Amino acid sequence: MAITRRDLLLFGGGSVAALPFTPIPYKLLDDVSIWTQNFPWLPVPVPGEITLASTTCTLCPAGCGLKVRRVNTRPIGITPAAGHPVSRGTLCPLAFGAHQLAWHPLRLRQSRMNGQDAEPAAIAAKVAEAVGAGKKFAILDERPGRAVSSLYRQAAAKAGGVYLTPRLEEEAPLAAIRALCGEGAPEFGFDLEHARTVLSFGAPLLDGWGVPGAMKLHWKGRETAFIHAGSRFSPTAQLAAKWLPILPGSEAALALGLARVLVDEGLAAKVNGLDHYRALLNQMPLNRAAEITGLKAETIAETARRLQAEGPAVAVGGGDLAGPLGRETEAAIAALNALLGAVGREGGLVARRALAADAADLAPATPLEEADAGSIGVLLVEAATAGTARPWKSIAAKLAEDALVVLLSPYNSGYATFAQAQVATPAFLESLEEAPTAPGAARHSFALAPAVLEAPETAVAPAEFLALVAAEAGWAGLSEATTESACRARAAAIHASKRGSVFSIEDASETKVSEIGSADELYSKLAAGAVWVDDAPAAAAPPAVTLPGAAEGERQRMLTAATAPVHGPGGEGALVAIPAAWTGNTASGVRVPLAGKLDQESLLRALPGEALIHPATAQRFRLKQGARVRVEAPDAQYLATVRFSDAVMQGVVEISPGETEALDLFASTHGGASRAVRVRLGRA
Amino acid sequence: MTGTITKPAAIATVEKKWIVRGHERCSTARFMGWLAPWIGLLLLGLYATYLCFRYGLGETHLDNRFGFGLWIFLDLAVIALGAGAFFSGFLLYILKWKEIKAVINSAVVLGFLCYSGAVAVLAVDVGQPLRAWFTFWHPNTHSMLTEVTFCITVYLVVLTIEYLPIILKNRKFKSIPSFLVFEWELHKLMPVFAGVGVFLSFFHQGSLGGLFGVMRGRPFAFREGFSIWPTTFFLFVLSAAAVGPSFIILTTKLVEKITGKRLVKQDIYRVLAKTTGVLLTVYVALKSLDTLLWLNSTSIRAGVAPWEFYEFRPFGHATLFTEIVIFGMIPALLLLSRRLRERPGVITLGAVLACLGVVFNRFVMTIQTLALPTLSFDEFMIYLPNWVEYAVFGGVIAYAVIVYSLSYRYLNLFPQEMELQLAPKEVNDVSVR
Amino acid sequence: MFPFVDGFQWTFGHILFLTVFGMVVATMAVTLFVVIQRVLDHYRKDRVEHVQWQSDFHDLSEMDRRCRHELAGRVPRRECHNAFDCGECREHPKFEKIEPATTALSLEAFGLDFPADRLYHRGHTWVRLEDDGTMTIGLDDLGKRLLGAPDRVELPKPGDEVSVNGAAWYAFRNETPVRVLSPVDGVVVATGGPDQDWYLKVRPTRANPNLAHLLRGPEVSAWLRRELERLQILVGVTGAGAALADGGALMEDLPGAQPETNWDGVYGKMFLAP
């Protein structure tokens, strides 16, 4: 039979006509739509029973308690630990996404040296060799105060090197107070819980100071007035009872102006050194303070009177997410606290009970700024994943030529580009970690963060790496040290003190240390996810305080810090830059993967790398929204993206730090005066 | 034949045999030259479509606020302009206005292109086109979009059926007897399809308006109305019917301009222009009434100050003025006047303004609605489409131009073409209404 | 939506919605069904050629569809709605009786040869009734000159059937096919060709063939005048526009004389096959 074209056509047509009466099209349609609902490239979460594992957040110094929601061994979420004595059942946004940090795209899975994969032992040998060759050894511990820190200090002592600590902003005002109390003064902590009036000098009490929401909780149901003096309309400024919009860098002038009012009106508490301090205050008339701060003189006077009338009042220095205040400014704020009688008083600055020293033979903690420039030949940096970061410049200035920098970090980020060797360490939740006393806290505490996840086999804990170096360099007693041994030693010291109590996150129970039988028992309690908190400070007579500025030179420096703010008239195109955020956004570690929800995906925070600028200022520089702009400081520059905000002061540009390069802008002012720096804007 | 390459001249000879007997058409090479840039644009559009399908709609500048953007706006505009197909069908087959015969084929092709183009763009615009059929499986009968989906799908089938006889009339196709017989019988029953088309068009043009009118959450678009239909339902039907004839005028004039031929008689233009004029007048009157009602009652009850909508630049009061007066009242009056209609230039101007008016109205309803803030702390937002969006739509325009060019070349879109070719002067043997 | 999907609940909306769209789809389906039925019916009754003529006639321009009575001046304006089938036309008998074909009459043929003893089809063929009951079909003089000397012709074979307004034969000139319409129904008994005076001899299929649609007598002249006018316009527009006449009479081989003209278009118009 011959097949004609007509037959073919008929067959084709008939097939098409019959198709709707067969299952084929429906099956196809069905399968295709099911495929779209289960794209093979979409991950399918594996079901399982949800369990909770207790641990502690070690990303920033606050040391919040948390529970990791897990399915089998997989972490699927973070829940706050209710009743936790440090964090009071709160967590910051970053903590909620912190369980994903182990899989961060920048995760360093293999130790590296000079751009090549390397065994940690090889890096340790290199370090030991350099130390042996007489290079000066130093360790920068970004999370000081831990039990492990004592290993670092031992190592530094053995190597004849230095143990460097970063400046923790919350601790700076406490150090300033301590300096006023002379030799043998106790450590101090803020007792904001019991204060009635709190004046903050830029300290972000409501959005990043200590544990999140702490102040709101402290002050719930209490009439606590919170006055915030700062240049940024930050969340803290927005939520404060009163915001004093001072010009950038004028904190010292404000502190002196307030002191002047207190002294002039006879409102000051009895303190030593009032005479020499008055000599300083005489050079800061109220009008001058008003002019420098940009506030009205009456506002300053009223604030001072209010602080005295509505006591107990306390001034909180310590800068904020916008960087540290200068040493002189802290001194002026400490003096203000002294004049308010806040030192050693409940609702002010209280003396912490001292913590037993971990061990003997420790190198002293040297603040990074105080290290000799160009002196360090071998530097070990243990980087913090979040927390305060510093400009690399401030570190680089201390390094000798050909210095060997070894970065201990789970991530290939932060200082990684400047380090010759990177040691891959376990990420958050992957190893035993510790959370020492939160900076600024009135009581010491010590929490352990047991590992919840399995670390990659290649990861080496910082203490293990130190042991490798010790073995190579022949430092006795250190080559067997581990994190656990250090923590056990700390637990033993706490147990011996018989002070405080232990809070177990798992069952929210509290046990007095005195009721715990042995140091090992205390350790195992802590290692199951618990926190030890010291007893409340013992009531004691307030220490004798002497106002600063006894020496003429010191007075002069304080006056210079107060009267030479950066906002004075400058050349054409000059303006003042301040960092718009510090903690969390920029660190020597990485951002929590989902942190983009807060800035990239919403307008809640400035995006890292953005330059916030008032539209009127922008117009002056002919800048458009979204334009790339080169921010030029005297010895650094940074490319930022312009974003308009009419909440920014005119003549000010707020830089949201993206990389450490952004922080370099402020490095020149870092050690001394202020976080505000005069910059120029240029087209990118 | 094996191994030999068919010479261009041979192709041209074969190609000529597809052209309607007696039609004068340009050379094959010239036609290819005309198509080439459009094919380029079509390929670009296909590439942009690929980007959207491969990576996701993040490749466009659409965002959560502007879930509807350039595509939806132009789809609405194109569907309104494509209303010429249903409305001329209505005039020809239902009201028996014979003059419309001169443009009905072109109108059907245009309608088909507008609708199929719009559906093609929609297929890129929706996030999961493979699930589009769920609407038929789980339709929410309360949703205007359900009605639109049903109507447009069925109407596209109707337009395809209407297009079919025109294609089958191609010289080659009609030499196949079964095609010819099928065409003849289909053609005889065309009034049924035209009637169905009119019915469907009435509802989906209206529902497209209802789409915005029912959005309670958007006080700028929300309108009260009759029963389940907000006033925008009726305004959209009316405006689409009004500009449909104008779009036919414009496209026909454009084809005449490009080909340098006269394709329809002047009085056809006058009939179409008058239709637009009358309908547009009614539309403008009702639209004005609706606007007053909305400003003075509906929006106030929704908690928005009457004129706040027009406080956000670039959408000032001028927007409203432009929409109603410049693109509404003026073309309506131009086309309503018998004296002015005598001048072809006036007809063109009126038709251009009327078409711009409906496009502008659709723009206002989609883009301005979404740009305006709703919450007190909302920002007014600007949205600029990116090249992907332009390219996809450009691709659809290119598709339309290519298919229309092919149709013009090989099909008898304008039955009067031959006659006018022969007529030394205007043949005024059709009574003017 | 549909009763067999989980969790379905009937509402008034569903009923209305389904009813309306059901009706729309049903209407379209029924219409398409009717169309297909009718198509099949045409095939069954072998009416394809008839349909083709209907379709072609429909496509003729208004100018080409003038009623023969308008051409003859019996009525001022009249368009044929009957596909030139005067036998079926209700109006046709109302006009005065039309003269039969007769040799006694000589026709004004503008220099062309249009004998009065035949009936003329509007597709430029003629029919001569022979005494033996057969009919001779040929191309009229204008048709001949339009084609000139065809390259070839395709004639039906004896025994083939031709039907009125269907294809009688095909002629080709310069690669252009021309379908010449048959003026009558019949069975081919003999074939002629361009060399002869006639093309086909047919035996009518019906005893009493309907010839009412064919032109005869003086109306042939009126029609012819109109045809020449049309030709003039067609050639004027589609071609170079030069005179077709050679000293008053039309040239013998028009395509040969005017090669630039679009003869394809002209043939379509003149032989009623658009």
Added chain:
Amino acid sequence: MMANTPNTATAAPVQENRKIRRFGMVINLDNCTGCGSCMMTCAVENNCAPAKEKITDRTGITLMRVFPVNDRQPMPVRQAGFVPMPCMQCEDPPCELVCPQQAVELDPLSGIVDQMPQRCFGCRYCMAACPYHARYFNWYDPEWPKGMEQTLNPAVAPRMRGVVEKCDFCHGRLHLAEDQAAIDGNDDYTYTPACVEACPTQAIVFGDLNDEDSEVSQLAKDPNSFRFLAKLGTEPKVYYYSEHEWRRNLAERDMNGNASRNEGKEA
């Protein structure tokens, strides 16, 4: 043939004896510090992927979103704060009305407006219809860095590109609570959405508005409580609370007169 068609949330008809709840929230704006913990925990709970580089604040997915707000006064007298915006779970949801394929449904038992991403075909009409901008479109497929997909919450299916999603008051947690209640044979259950649990200042109170004694229904009736855009008649079940007038004035757009604001609160 169609047995596998997209799932249907309407599957279980309402059992007569089951308690009908109206889950709702009262958010104390005075307590909100704008920290964003709710946003982060929400993203984790609901398996939102980290944003791709191209994503912006206009294309991101923040089922819970904290908006910075202010009273539009000039600096420095401006007052500012934050408004956390989950889905308002309208009792008369404009999004449900417009969805052409019933991918949005008001759950009669819980009062939660459910979104079924599996059925959504991404026309985004609901996004246009929602005056609260509470709906988010997946402009891309979600993508996790290698290995991070292990951290996905098994109670929630990740959404694919091209579909709309929104807050559903942590549906996964509700289902867990329901399942537990079914096991216990106790219909008297409640649960806590992730954002409520995460808020460090306890600014969000969650519960059953149908339960007269619950804290949430008491707070909702407080004169300082209000709802956004109440005049639109969408009947949100998320209330806001503030003792500051300027925050309460955020409820409606400024009509250049105070009368309308008061009306709005009653509606």
